[in-house]
Amino acid sequence: MSGPIATLVKELIASDVVVIFSKTYCPYCVMAKEVFDKINFKYTPIELDKRDDGDKIQDVLNEMTGARSVPRVFVKGKCIGGGTDTKALFQSGELQTMLK
Template sequence: MGIFSTKMSSETHSVKSALVMDFIKSDKIVIFSKTYCPYCKLAKEVFDKLNAKYTEITLENRDDGEAIQSILGEMTGARTVPRVFVNGKCIGGGSDVKALHQKGELQKMIQA
């Protein structure tokens, strides 16, 4: 394996970054998740309780899921899933979503 085997070319990185931004802009609530992740399930349950529609991008079902997760890491400072965006802003992961909901702040963000 070459030293560049785990790195994306700058062209590929730009295309994937644009794709991630398109996903984030595609809906008021966007969740980048993995089906087996308990924190992803937690975040989705919170939005389901609020009857809030969201777009889910399931990373392990995509050929470019690892690349997307790396780009999300660069954008948000964390590679962990879920990466939850509301109105284009990353609000964190599952525990963050639950905490915002418990404080009543999540509802305000969704209605903004």
């Protein structure tokens, strides 16, 4: 996995504790962002539907995580999954532990 888009994705993931690759109209993306809003934890949303390279970024995310769907939520550089996964981790208390 190399090239300018792969490098960009790696840099974006490393840019914050929580990075969410998202689309503005996606209900699962909204669900993931609401979890972090509830616990008042700052995150960096990367809205792929607002970017010219969004499709290419999704291709790289598919290569990295095994899924092309959004959201792709990263905590401390590790993909924790999508909206449902993020909500489940929050409800179990695991997400809060990961963020400490």
